[in-house]
Amino acid sequence: MHKIGFDVQGFRKNFPILEEKNSRAKQLVYFDNGASTQKPQCVIDAITDFLSHKNANVHRGIHFLSERADSIYETTRAELAAYFNITDKSNVIFTAGTTNGLNIIAKCYAQETLQANDEIIISDQEHHANIIPWQQVVKLTGAKLCVCRSTSRGDFNLDNFKSMLSTRTKIVSVxxxxxxxxxxxxxxxISELAHKAGAVFVLDGAHCLGHKPIDVTALNCDFFLCSCNKGYGPTGLGFMYAKGHILQQMKPYEFGGNMILNATFDDASFKDIPDKFETGTPNTIGVAGALGAIEFLKSIDFEAASKHATDLVTFAVEELTKIDGVDLVLNPTNRAGVISLVMKGVHPHDIATILDTEGIATRSGHHCAQPLMKLLNLSSTLRLSFGLYNTFEEIAFCCDVLKSIRSIL
Ligand SMILES: Cc1ncc(COP(=O)(O)O)c(C=O)c1O
Structure with missing residues (x-):
């Protein structure tokens, strides 16, 4: 497919929702991409096409619609695998998202293999999805959850991490x-050091799809999780990758239809991977949309797009730090397009509400990271998270509104 290059105005044309206006006729400025990105027309078309011409359950029927649905389903699996350089597509298990994947690992791998005094290392910047499932494992096994503290700027602290690794470390999940x-x-x-210590490396790749593709095989991930909604694909769909020998050793997460080889009223045997982990009727509509997303992502020139993304966040940091009374909460040197800030005397929810009246969609709250907020002595921040369709003009406009909020309140 022809590469899009990086013409931001051309790129924006793929996203019909960017033309939306709020009730005050203010044009949408979408800065909530960390939660979910918007969807390009080809993803909307892929879903419409599936529902119009291919809709059926997979792996069941022998009718032609079921065959079409099967073909989309397995093609998407293969395309996702290829996108992240995963050599065996059977090691890609469709999930409802990263949270679902981490719960599967916690319950079916960690709970079964960890013992008292074993250690799991995470960092202090985790989303609840990469904390709470491990907490449950710790409660059941007597293992310990160890938290690697960031540097004062908010970067990963390799020195702390190295000092925490030992033969007790069994899982590193970041x-x-x-x-x-x-x-x-x-x-x-992190992967190399984790492996040297004899641990498995779990990569929470919730945000990976919308960025330059990473090479899961070269990274030597034992587990990799991804959420499609953060990478221009549909919500409610993600995948879990694990090395084949690990998946073979893991028990299924759920039991029921689709994963059965043979069942009696007394017992059952299960299909091989990936079916062993894909119980019940899957999210075929989401999978069809994800295929559209992969086609779209493959058309992006990520060298140019990554430069645009870096330039956007650099510009935003520069402009935001000039606003009197606005403080960036941490400012990592190695960062993607996500910025958290607070404004003296104004609650983040109030800022988000006023920004919304100007059409600017942001996120305020604890961002599913309450332990991190507690460490920073904060209950809430305002988060701006950028997608590739965002522009310098949008950031400048947001800064102007923030300045006016500051001067009024
Ligand atoms: C870093 C990170 N990990 C995990 C998750 C959970 O992803 P999902 O809600 O798709 O399960 C998120 C969601 O925002 C996230 O940002």
Whole structure:
């Protein structure tokens, strides 16, 4: 497919929703991409096409619609695998998202293999999805959850991490990009060090799809999780990758239809991977949309797009730091397009509400990272998170509104 290059105005044309206006006729400025990106027309078309011409359950019927649905389903699996350089597509398990994937790992791998005094290392910038499932494992096994503290700027602290590793470390689970400050973790080094200590490396890749593709095989991930909605694909769909020998050793997460080889009233045997983990009727509509998203992502020139993304966040940091009374909460040196800020005397929810009246969609709250907020002695921040369709003009406009909020309140 022809590469899009990076013409932001051309890129924006793929997203019909960017033309929306709020009830005051203010044009949408969408800065809530850390939660979910918007969807390009080709994803909307892929879903419409599936529902209009291919809709059926997969892996069941022998009618032609079921065959079409099967073909979309398995093609998407293969395309996702290829996108992240995963050599065996059977090791890609469709999930409802990263949270679902981490729960599967916690319950079916960690709970079964960890023992008292074993250790799981995470960082202090985790989303609840990469904390709470491990907490449950710790409660059941007697293992310990160890939290690696960030540097004062909000970067991953390799020295702390190295000092925490030992033969007790069994799992290291970190994100590539953190959701509150957009810190980009040095995952190559973390993976290498984790393996040297004899641990498995779990990469929370919730935000990976919308960025330059990463190479899951070269990174030597034992587990990799991804959410499609953060990478221009549909909500309610993600996938879990694990190395084949690990998936073979893991028990199924749920039991029921689709995963059965043979069942009696007394017992059952299960299909091989990936079906063993895909119980019940899957999210076929989401999978069809994800295929559209992959086609779209493959058409992006990520060298040019990544430069645009870096320039956007650099510009935003520069402009925001000039606003009197606005403080960036941490400012990682190695970062993606996510910025958290506070304004003296004004609650983040109030800022978000006023920005919304100007059409600017942001996020305020604890961002599903309450332990991190508690460490920082904060209950809430305002988060601006950028997508590739965002522009310098939008950031400048947001800064102007923030300045006026500051002068009025
Ligand atoms: C870093 C990170 N990990 C995990 C998750 C959970 O992803 P999902 O809600 O798709 O399960 C999120 C969601 O925002 C996230 O930002």
């Amino acid at each position: 994100p590539y990009i953190t959701n509150v400050f957009g810190a980009r973790y040095p995952i190559e080094i």
